[in-house]
Amino acid sequence: MHPFAIELLQLLMLLGLAPAFAGWVKVVKCRLQGRTSPGILQPYRDIGRLFVKDVVLAENASWIFRFTPYLAFGVTVLAGGIIPLISVDLPLAATADIIALVMLFAIIRFFTALAGMDIGTAFGGMGASREMMISSLAEPAMLMAVFTVSLASSSTSLTHMVTVMAHNPLMIRPSLAFALIAFIMIALAETGRIPVDNPATHLELTMIHEAMILEYSGRYLALIEWAGMMKLMLFFSLGIAAFCPWGIAAGGDPPDLALGVAAFIFKLMLGGVIMVLIETGLAKMRIFRVSEYLGSAFLLATLGMIAFFILE
Amino acid sequence: MPPLDLAGFSVLLLLFTAALSPFLSRWERFLIPLAFSLATLASFTAVLAGFLTLLHGTNAAAAIALGLPGLPFNLRLDPLAGFFLVVIGLLSTFVSIYSIGYVRGYLGHRPVTPLVLFYLLFLAGMLMVVLADDAYFFLLSWELMAAASYFLVMFEDERAENRRAAYIYLLVAHVGAIAILLSFGVMAGLASGFDRFDGYTFDAMRSARLSPEWAAAAFFLAFFGFSAKAGVIPLHVWLPEAHPVAPSNVSALMSGVMLKTSIYGMVRVAFDLIRDFPWWWGGIVLVFGLLSAVLGVLYALMQHDLKRLLAYHSVENIGIILIGLGLAMIFTSFHFPALAALALVAALYHTLNHALFKGLLFMGAGAVIHATHERNMEEMGGLIHLLPWTSALFLIGCVSISGLPPFNGFVSEWLTFQAFLLSPELPHPLLKLLVPLGAALLALTGALAAACFVKAFGVTFLGAWRGHRKATRIHEVGLSMRLGMALAAASCLALGVLPTYVIGWMDIIPERLFGGQIASSAGKFGWMWLTPYSHERASYSGPVVFCGILAVVAVAYLLLHVRGAAIRRAPLWDCGFERITPRMQYTANAFAMPIRRIFGFLFAIREEVEILSPRNHAVTAERFHYRLRIRDRFWNWLYTPLAVAAFWIARWVGKLQQGRIQVYLLYSFVTLIVLLAFLG
Numbered sequence: 007m008h009p010f011a012i013e014l015l016q017l018l019m020l021l022g023l024a025p026a027f028a029g030w031v032k033v034v035k036c037r038l039q040g041r042t043s044p045g046i047l048q049p050y051r052d053i054g055r056l057f058v059k060d061v062v063l064a065e066n067a068s069w070i071f072r073f074t075p076y077l078a079f080g081v082t083v084l085a086g087g088i089i090p091l092i093s094v095d096l097p098l099a100a101t102a103d104i105i106a107l108v109m110l111f112a113i114i115r116f117f118t119a120l121a122g123m124d125i126g127t128a129f130g131g132m133g134a135s136r137e138m139m140i141s142s143l144a145e146p147a148m149l150m151a152v153f154t155v156s157l158a159s160s161s162t163s164l165t166h167m168v169t170v171m172a173h174n175p176l177m178i179r180p181s182l183a184f185a186l187i188a189f190i191m192i193a194l195a196e197t198g199r200i201p202v203d204n205p206a207t208h209l210e211l212t213m214i215h216e217a218m219i220l221e222y223s224g225r226y227l228a229l230i231e232w233a234g235m236m237k238l239m240l241f242f243s244l245g246i247a248a249f250c251p252w253g254i255a256a257g258g259d260p261p262d263l264a265l266g267v268a269a270f271i272f273k274l275m276l277g278g279v280i281m282v283l284i285e286t287g288l289a290k291m292r293i294f295r296v297s298e299y300l301g302s303a304f305l306l307a308t309l310g311m312i313a314f315f316i317l318e
Numbered sequence: 319m320p321p322l323d324l325a326g327f328s329v330l331l332l333l334f335t336a337a338l339s340p341f342l343s344r345w346e347r348f349l350i351p352l353a354f355s356l357a358t359l360a361s362f363t364a365v366l367a368g369f370l371t372l373l374h375g376t377n378a379a380a381a382i383a384l385g386l387p388g389l390p391f392n393l394r395l396d397p398l399a400g401f402f403l404v405v406i407g408l409l410s411t412f413v414s415i416y417s418i419g420y421v422r423g424y425l426g427h428r429p430v431t432p433l434v435l436f437y438l439l440f441l442a443g444m445l446m447v448v449l450a451d452d453a454y455f456f457l458l459s460w461e462l463m464a465a466a467s468y469f470l471v472m473f474e475d476e477r478a479e480n481r482r483a484a485y486i487y488l489l490v491a492h493v494g495a496i497a498i499l500l501s502f503g504v505m506a507g508l509a510s511g512f513d514r515f516d517g518y519t520f521d522a523m524r525s526a527r528l529s530p531e532w533a534a535a536a537f538f539l540a541f542f543g544f545s546a547k548a549g550v551i552p553l554h555v556w557l558p559e560a561h562p563v564a565p566s567n568v569s570a571l572m573s574g575v576m577l578k579t580s581i582y583g584m585v586r587v588a589f590d591l592i593r594d595f596p597w598w599w600g601g602i603v604l605v606f607g608l609l610s611a612v613l614g615v616l617y618a619l620m621q622h623d624l625k626r627l628l629a630y631h632s633v634e635n636i637g638i639i640l641i642g643l644g645l646a647m648i649f650t651s652f653h654f655p656a657l658a659a660l661a662l663v664a665a666l667y668h669t670l671n672h673a674l675f676k677g678l679l680f681m682g683a684g685a686v687i688h689a690t691h692e693r694n695m696e697e698m699g700g701l702i703h704l705l706p707w708t709s710a711l712f713l714i715g716c717v718s719i720s721g722l723p724p725f726n727g728f729v730s731e732w733l734t735f736q737a738f739l740l741s742p743e744l745p746h747p748l749l750k751l752l753v754p755l756g757a758a759l760l761a762l763t764g765a766l767a768a769a770c771f772v773k774a775f776g777v778t779f780l781g782a783w784r785g786h787r788k789a790t791r792i793h794e795v796g797l798s799m800r801l802g803m804a805l806a807a808a809s810c811l812a813l814g815v816l817p818t819y820v821i822g823w824m825d826i827i828p829e830r831l832f833g834g835q836i837a838s839s840a841g842k843f844g845w846m847w848l849t850p851y852s853h854e855r856a857s858y859s860g861p862v863v864f865c866g867i868l869a870v871v872a873v874a875y876l877l878l879h880v881r882g883a884a885i886r887r888a889p890l891w892d893c894g895f896e897r898i899t900p901r902m903q904y905t906a907n908a909f910a911m912p913i914r915r916i917f918g919f920l921f922a923i924r925e926e927v928e929i930l931s932p933r934n935h936a937v938t939a940e941r942f943h944y945r946l947r948i949r950d951r952f953w954n955w956l957y958t959p960l961a962v963a964a965f966w967i968a969r970w971v972g973k974l975q976q977g978r979i980q981v982y983l984l985y986s987f988v989t990l991i992v993l994l995a996f997l998g
Contacts, residue, residue: 080870123776131904138769139912145765
């Protein structure tokens with residue numbers, strides 16, 4: 007297949023599968039907690055309904071509030087074109103390396119926080135303030151994890167990292183083990199999952215991400231929700247690409263691609279189950295414990311780096 | 319016209335206009351557009367001169383027989399000087415356009431001729447610093463720049479805080495100037511011997527053979543002196559005092575380009591005059607850079623005065639530039655010219671970027687203050703509805719300084735990260751382990767900066783007006799102010815989207831200084847793809863990011879608007895709470911509270927809550943008074959002890975002064991006896 011066709015296929019997969027993945031996480035979670043689940047298709051129904059509904063906009067909302075959902079959606083889709091999901095032969099892959107990719111997600115956060123402050127409610131400001139605090143602690147840890155991973159392939163380019171990882175003989179690298187634990191901890195914080203934030207809550211004093219988008223409705227909310235689901239999936243894809251890319255297609259051969267798609271979906275579902283296990287096993291922590299949590303993620307990533315220099 | 323003549327024309331035009339302006343002080347309404355238009359022309363000429371130098375890699379020198387007999391002024395325009403001409407000229411072009419409208423705001427309140435005069439002298443001084451090729455002319459220009467900016471900070475001198483700020487500024491500037499003078503003295507003395515004068519040219523210093531100890535003395539004296547001007551922590555205290563009180567066009571220039579002349583000085587002394595140095599020099603520069611970056615942004619987060627906040631961000635950004643510089647020095651000392659070139663280009667790129675976005679932000683802050691007559695963010699809010707242009711342009715500045723793609727701040731920070739990630743190539747095991755931790759601190763700085771600008775923009779422009787006074791008579795600023803800001807904002811975007819061109823032009827600087835190049839690899843895959851080291855290592859494409867985001871946003875927007883669903887405006891929902899007042903919004907202090915709590919040990923914080931109630935109990939309270947005082951710890955740690963020591967020594971020496979003529983005669987007599995006894 008032509009590289010651009012693969013690119014298109016990947017984007018369609020991202021747009022189409024992200025709600026299903028969110029639904030899958032919900033289903034597994036309900037099973038584990040002994041509840042009846044709404045089914046894997048519920049997120050599609052939610053988004054569809056929101057797109058049809060009219061928008062109710064706060065009186066003093068400015069253009070920032072209206073622009074942010076589009077921006078969040080646009081940046082997420084672009085990021086989805088950069089991370090190799092099923093094949094490394096992507097024309098857009100060179101657009102950003104992993105550091106630039108992390109900064110792309112920072113744009114969304116920046117504007118969502120501004121949108122939270124735009125309408126002038128206490129909740130909006132509270133969410134913005136907390137989100138920016140958590141992200142500023144997550145960023146150095148994320149960079150250390152990226153740095154440790156990049157040592158093995160001496161590259162921060164995702165396609166190159168994937169190629170090196172997928173073609174090297176399988177060996178246990180202590181540095182990557184540390185980096186993986188750190189990455190999982192950071193990814194939970196960045197995507198707003200338990201134990202840092204709870205996406206299911208609208209309990210006033212504990213919400214972070216939900217507090218910022220409280221005033222959104224209609225198509226704006228649909229775009230934000232959809233972008234959020236894609237972001238969750240992309241963080242999993244990032245982890246898959248950096249730590250276990252095996253099965254990904256090297257070129258555009260249809261059988262390879264089919265294998266790549268199957269491997270990706272399997273890994274995604276497995277990853278979802280792991281995340282649900284973490285979320286069910288832990289309770290949400292106090293906001294001021296997050297600094298310790300992310301501090302330990304940073305330490306783990308640093309240990310990974312030291313392990314690389316000493317052991318490998 | 320050769321570039322050096324163009325640069326000379328630019329300086330002469332500025333000096334001529336400065337000389338003319340006192341004669342026009344009776345027609346200020348006419349003087350303002352004339353003087354600032356000429357300043358725009360002169361600044362643009364400087365940009366042209368610098369750009370031509372970079373483009374052709376020319377290296378022109380001249381000597382002017384002015385000054386003292388036998389000590390002519392030496393000028394020289396090489397690519398490094400050319401680059402800084404571009405930096406200074408570009409921002410001063412925009413700020414001069416902005417000033418036409420901004421300075422007009424003072425008409426009828428106070429005479430503006432001094433502002434115009436010293437503004438022009440200030441610009442001329444900065445250009446001369448960069449052009450100087452000997453210690454004498456350099457220091458003369460340096461002092462012209464310092465003195466002119468002192469008078470600019472003092473412009474509104476009826477306020478005590480302005481006089482105090484200007485005094486502190488002058489003090490620190492001169493302590494720094496002494497150190498620079500001593501540094502040049504060491505190099506000149508060792509170049510020609512301490513009994514002759516002809517070592518004062520930079521050419522003589524270049525050829526001097528310095529022993530490692532003297533070289534270190536010369537470098538660290540210069541580093542100290544330039545750091546005082548640049549506001550490197552712990553010498554930063556003058557900056558948050560002086561920048562807020564100066565007129566905003568002047569703060570834009572001081573923060574945007576005056577600080578950069580010290581970066582120029584550091585590069586010139588380290589890479590051009592001394593050239594050969596051990597790695598730990600770079601290590602020390604790197605440590606001070608990291609310290610300034612992290613502490614600068616944390617102090618900035620605690621501010622609620624818009625201009626003070628921006629001033630602390632200058633400390634942070636100077637820190638980021640020093641990080642690149644320190645890395646370049648480390649790589650050079652281990653003879654990795656390509657890696658050093660990457661780090662130096664990152665530092666210089668950030669120099670240019672910071673000039674533009676900080677200039678833009680100070681101009682924006684000036685526009686806000688111009689419109690609201692208020693500097694305290696807690697008294698603002700919702701200005702996006704009243705100042706649509708200013709707020710949009712200020713937002714571009716915020717996004718750029720927060721290092722978000724596709725704007726320019728991201729490119730230089732990303733290049734610095736790449737330089738950091740290449741540090742495992744260093745042959746030194748300790749550096750291998752420690753240098754990457756610096757990258758983590760840089761990441762922390764970047765993320766905190768984003769938090770700080772969410773706060774700054776959110777509290778100032780978003781939400782509802784929270785001031786005690788009514789938000790009446792606030793209107794958008796005039797055309798020239800908007801134009802100045804818009805040009806700076808456009809440059810921020812251009813430098814972010816098209817970095818390969820800029821790096822291609824800048825590449826000659828590291829090549830001339832230590833023979834390292836990155837453009838051959840950085841632009842290998844065409845103008846769209848920036849691959850600083852090799853394409854397997856890392857790549858970034860500004861155009862694709864910019865156009866990609868725009869395209870998806872446009873498609874999503876169009877798809878959702880075919881149906882034309884209605885938008886209904888309604889009161890705030892806010893989880894069903896009723897009667898929300900603007901005072902219930904998050905304030906700047908509230909926004910920074912989580913970070914204040916985590917990093918509080920770095921500040922001297924005093925928090926007081928006073929409850930006014932009949933029974934002195936929180937439940938029946940009628941009013942709360944909340945006081946928060948956050949001080950820079952360096953005042954207590956460093957400056958107060960220094961001041962106390964200075965007073966103590968002064969008192970001790972003062973005991974000699976009895977005020978009686980007999981005692982003084984006795985002193986003379988004793989001195990004579992002692993001299994006779996020793997020298998006789």
